[in-house]
Amino acid sequence: MYDVKVYVTYKDSVLDPQGEAVKGAVHRLGVREIEEIRIGKYFEIKVRKTNRPIEIVIEEICDKLLANVNMETYRYEIREEV
């Protein structure tokens, strides 16, 4: 079994209005230290071992389902459970 963490974020060239809105809310709280907030999605996935390489499995579901590759980019970390 593998524990995989996937992080999906907007590409740098894409505006993140939700992040801007949260930054505004943080400032209204009185917290002045925050310069920028960008919001993404985070997936914790348990994957069963098969004879397909784990990277192939993860990239397939990211490309087809978890990320909109036109606007978003993703990265992932794989940890093998012992």
Next chain:
Amino acid sequence: MYDVKVYVTYKDSVLDPQGEAVKGAVHRLGVREIEEIRIGKYFEIKVRKTNRPIEIVIEEICDKLLANVNMETYRYEIREEV
């Protein structure tokens, strides 16, 4: 300046119906290796240095705004920009 990454996830005791739905969609794609998916939020935050400790700033905005501490838990990583 600090680069901070915050991960907000449901507590283990809280069901994640969105994660269940995505798992169903993954299986309908034909990817059988996936055992479990849990979905969270991910924030990339740029924080200006002040004389308040960075941990205090981050925990304040997490507790008050980014996470619903009744149902969610969070963790964060701080990297100082050089």
